[in-house]
Amino acid sequence: MSIHKKLVLTFITFSAVLIISMAILIKWSFQRGFVDYIRQQDSQTLQEITPDLTRFYAEQNGWGPIQNDTRRFYRLLRHFAMMRDDPDATGNPPPPGKVPFHLSVFLIDPTGKLIAGRDPKSQIIEQQAITVNGNVVGYFGLGERHRPPNRHDKRFADQQGKQLALITLLALLLSLLFAWPVAKFLVKRIQRLVSQVRHLSQGQYDHQIKVRGGDEFATLAQHLNDLANTLKQTEQSRRKLVADVSHELRTPLATLRAQLEAIEDGVHQYNDDTHARLHNQVMRLHNLVDDLYQLSLSDLGALQYRKQDCELDVLILNAVQASLPAFDQAGIELTLDDELPDRSTVFADPQRITQLFSNLLQNSLQYTDTPGKTRVRCQREGNRYLVEFEDTAPGVSDSQLPQLFDRLYRAESSRNRDHGGAGLGLNLCKNIVQAHQGSIEIHNSRLGGIRVSVHLPVST
Template identity: 35%
Template sequence: MLAQTAVLLIGLIIVVVTAVLVGPNMFYHELVESGHADEALGLVHLEDAFRSVSLTALAIGGLPALYIAGLLTFYLYRTIGRSLASFSTAAGEVAAGNYDVRVTSTKLGPEFDALASSFNEMAAKLSAVDTTRRQMLADLAHEMRTPLASLKGHLEGVEDGVVALDAHTTGILHAQITRLERLARDIRQLTAAEEGMTRLQLTPQDPEHLAVQAVAAIEPDAAGKGVSITAVSTGPETAPVPLDPERMGQVLSNLLENALRHTPTGGTIILRTDHTAEAVTYTVTDTGEGISAESLPHVFERFYRANTGREAHRGGSGLGLAISKALVEAQGGTLEATSDGHGRGASFRIHLPYRRPTG
């Protein structure tokens, strides 16, 4: 505001000096050069009149203009100042941990609106990350309670001489430690995937080849349990699809292991790869326990286990499906589950459009 006022005042002073000092002399010299020297000597008294008229015109036009410019400058100063104050206050709230604060549009143009939108988007993402962190810590504390209680109970039993430190006891201790290690690893993977920190290496891949590899990896376990597992493919052959082979292999492995965990002896698991002109689709279908209608909306939640046999003693950390969903979405796809109910099997479907958003 001070800078703009100074510019206006300096401009007004220059105009006044020009009109009072420079203007009359220029008028006098113009008369002399045009051959009216005699008239010029007689018109010297007009200089005072010229100065008076010029100053009057400047007073009438310049001073109101200066006043109006000052008012506009003050208005813009107050408006921009209030807007910046709201951003400063909101930034302080975010720094203090209040991620629900938002700033409204300042109505000062698209640039300020874009700034407000970017700030609100940043606050929303920070809020989501904080919510994920809090929920993750609560879930982690809950899930760690059982293996830690088991370890503590057996160690106290060994110290008291109630439990023998034999192969059976060491096997239990080793199993609980392994469970904690798997839990820590899965928590790290899920956090990275949900917060968009997973680094994907998208390269052209043959979807059918990835499916065959995933089935071959789990086939020995399926054979040992007496479960039939196969990979089938439908649709015309298509060009390679941009996928992260390691992450997609992890997703398929998680889904197949989940299906095997809940399919009894004599059951069947099929990994189907469907090619169309718009997308490639993986479908893992089993003839196992199935999922009830009440549990179906929650199967991708962290640590969720329905009352249909998805108990902790079946193995797994309870994070496999959540990790799979996050990794599929990170590659621009969707993952959904369907089931006709308890005892009627379940299907998990990955849909990967050929044209997916990047970044």
């Protein structure tokens, strides 16, 4: 069954249950109210006829003419009713008709003995005392109904029931006429979303849905559009990564091939310089492949982290001391400003944090002109530790700063394939920091280069 039919069926079922329930409640309320209405009418008639019975008793000096004569008693009641409804007809006898009461009527003496009408026994609804010259001469009242409403009442009730049934059917028909286009409209919006998902599954990421309204469907459509943009960017990044990696691999391989062919052709002799050039290209390949392997493990979540409480100042000091010989050889001054308090504990993997600091120091070493300076500063800021790596020229433009974390990206001022890396180190650093619930940012340095800020949470 299609979703359109399911929605229509759902609307109809809900409407039918609601309408039928309302019809039953209305019918019950009408029947109960109709009976109460009849009783109120009878009670009013009872109060209006009681004075007539009082006058009748006074004129007849008793109940003799109607005592034990129920039919004459009812005719008398009809006569009183006609005189009340039509005062001009006092001279004519009232036409035959029904008793102006819908319940049992009785007339009893002061002792409770039945004079006329139906014996109420204990089923007395209401009664009025008949008083003559200050003495109670009887009681006129209404007893419980011993029969259903008369044919006029029943006809009225049946007519109301039929009208209610007709209204119920009409409401069901209107709900169907309403449910069909509404369900079609909703299904049409769902079909647009399904079509967008189909485009995404086929790799058509440029296709967008027109977002209309502010309901959940519009929100879902906007999310699908965002997903299409994300998938498009991911696909572009994947293609760019493949192209950049192949290009990075071709450069050292081409250099190695040219050097080996030159040696084979006798153009160059294999000496220490040739050995150094070959070794450099092999190390570039090794570093590139190792960085790609580390990034792939990080992306898959397979990069292992053995976290423990460790002293952050010790990790920073060890990384700086290990890098000092390379900085001294390159003619770049490396300084450490340790402003951390005693027992600066972080819950981290000491090996990965050391790898993080070493990568940032190596990045500064590779992309800082000689003579230059690199300064490492660390301090505590609230519930976080701040570690900054700041170096001298060359710097990068503000527009290029956010792209430095992209894989295989290098700014124009530092694209030196003989001295620079492959552009994967900062991306790996970002993954390590995020795995420790920290953050990393890059800004321009006051020294003329760049400033990398690492925030790590304080161990609790």
